[in-house]
Amino acid sequence: MAARYTRRTSGVRVAHSRTTCDAVVGGQRVVLDVRSRTLHALRADAAAVWPLLDGSATLHELAHELADATMTPVGEARRMLDGWIVPLLEAGLLQVVIEPPA
Amino acid sequence: MTAVHAALGYRFTVTCTDQRLQAHVDQMLAGLAVTDDHGGHDHRIDRYTVDTREPGPFALRLDGEVLVSSASPADPLAHLLHQVNLRAVEHSDHLTLLHAAAACAPAGPVVFPAAMESGKSTLVTALALRGWPYVTDEILALRSSGEVVPYPRAISLDPGSWTMFPDLRPAPDPGVAPLLPNQWQVSVPSAGGRVADSPAGPASVVFPSYTPGQHSRLEPITPLAGLHRLLGTTFRLERHPQRDLSVLAALVDARPCYLLAVGELGGACDLLEEEFGKAETHAPAGVTVSFGHDDQTRLGGRRFRQSGALVTADEVGGALVVHRARRT
Numbered sequence: 001m002a003a004r005y006t007r008r009t010s011g012v013r014v015a016h017s018r019t020t021c022d023a024v025v026g027g028q029r030v031v032l033d034v035r036s037r038t039l040h041a042l043r044a045d046a047a048a049v050w051p052l053l054d055g056s057a058t059l060h061e062l063a064h065e066l067a068d069a070t071m072t073p074v075g076e077a078r079r080m081l082d083g084w085i086v087p088l089l090e091a092g093l094l095q096v097v098i099e100p101p102a
Numbered sequence: 103m104t105a106v107h108a109a110l111g112y113r114f115t116v117t118c119t120d121q122r123l124q125a126h127v128d129q130m131l132a133g134l135a136v137t138d139d140h141g142g143h144d145h146r147i148d149r150y151t152v153d154t155r156e157p158g159p160f161a162l163r164l165d166g167e168v169l170v171s172s173a174s175p176a177d178p179l180a181h182l183l184h185q186v187n188l189r190a191v192e193h194s195d196h197l198t199l200l201h202a203a204a205a206c207a208p209a210g211p212v213v214f215p216a217a218m219e220s221g222k223s224t225l226v227t228a229l230a231l232r233g234w235p236y237v238t239d240e241i242l243a244l245r246s247s248g249e250v251v252p253y254p255r256a257i258s259l260d261p262g263s264w265t266m267f268p269d270l271r272p273a274p275d276p277g278v279a280p281l282l283p284n285q286w287q288v289s290v291p292s293a294g295g296r297v298a299d300s301p302a303g304p305a306s307v308v309f310p311s312y313t314p315g316q317h318s319r320l321e322p323i324t325p326l327a328g329l330h331r332l333l334g335t336t337f338r339l340e341r342h343p344q345r346d347l348s349v350l351a352a353l354v355d356a357r358p359c360y361l362l363a364v365g366e367l368g369g370a371c372d373l374l375e376e377e378f379g380k381a382e383t384h385a386p387a388g389v390t391v392s393f394g395h396d397d398q399t400r401l402g403g404r405r406f407r408q409s410g411a412l413v414t415a416d417e418v419g420g421a422l423v424v425h426r427a428r429r430t
Binding site for chain 2: 022023024026030032035037039041
């Protein structure tokens with residue numbers, strides 16, 4: 001499912017949902033879904049990429065950044081990225097950024 | 103001149119048609135009185151009138167508009183207290199607000215967040231009587247810097263707590279009694295306690311729960327668990343979620359959090375004193391202590407001995423009987 005999602009959406013951007021805010025507690029990044037008052041504690045790897053998910057870069061661009069930072073092949077970086085992003089999208093903590101037609 | 107009161111950022115006056123009730127309400131609200139009526143966050147001052155003239159209907163008015171009209175003469179004052187709390191929250195958008203009680207240990211304020219009917223007021227009353235300076239029994243306000251803003255309203259004790267504090271039973275003028283809600287409003291200074299002057303940031307966060315029939319226990323929890331619980335007690339989180347989350351995250355990151363199972367009230371207070379220290383001893387100003395047969399008594403949780411014309415206080419320890427305390 002994640003791979004199919006990635007192929008279809010490699011050019012899209014994702015950003016923090018407007019109903020979330022975040023903080024660091026005990027060295028751990030937490031994200032609050034304000035609507036449900038649900039507090040999500042992110043895994044260290046997902047927490048590292050969370051600040052980058054501000055909608056300014058596409059998933060493709062992020063994968064390249066991640067590949068450079070971790071010295072891994074781009075394909076591997078994409079799989080890692082998907083593994084973090086898809087659950088966050090499903091939890092409503094991220095939203096897909098829809099750009100207006102050019 | 104009508105006194106101006108401040109409930110956090112909310113300023114108000116209260117005028118009663120019954121002068122005896124006015125004196126009672128003035129004493130009840132003394133902890134919220136302000137001398138500078140222009141120093142609040144919101145300069146507006148709401149003016150309440152508690153109208154208990156016979157034959158009724160009895161009313162609470164706000165700036166002349168009827169807020170509540172009832173056949174019960176106790177309803178207007180009960181509604182006033184409720185209104186003040188609600189509007190304190192509405193008018194304090196600049197503060198992070200928790201549904202919590204608080205009192206000061208030697209290291210600083212200990213915050214007790216909990217839902218209604220969890221025993222917050224009961225616990226903070228017991229601590230105030232042990233000499234912990236009182237901060238609030240209902241709404242804990244934090245600045246963005248993390249400092250506590252006191253809200254030292256009279257403590258509201260429900261009937262279920264009355265047997266634990268028989269000495270606090272109010273003795274209003276007989277003509278006023280029918281006008282009072284079915285709740286004791288305990289003025290901490292009148293009970294021999296102290297109100298916190300300008301407390302710093304909280305020293306700790308303790309989540310109390312009432313567990314009758316069990317031993318009281320105090321157990322540490324992780325900062326993350328503490329934050330999760332704090333968010334459940336935050337007023338209007340949707341208004342400034344990032345600010346409030348940052349304030350609360352900084353709090354639990356810097357200060358220890360605990361769960362407190364309150365089985366027996368005295369035991370729970372003992373645990374808190376073991377963990378956070380006992381309050382400094384002092385003789386409350388303006389209070390005369392009447393001594394029992396052994397020339398010593400206990401007031402506000404502290405033990406006093408008679409020494410010539412002076413009243414001196416010392417920590418002797420052990421359980422003592424309260425003989426009598428009379429306000430001058």
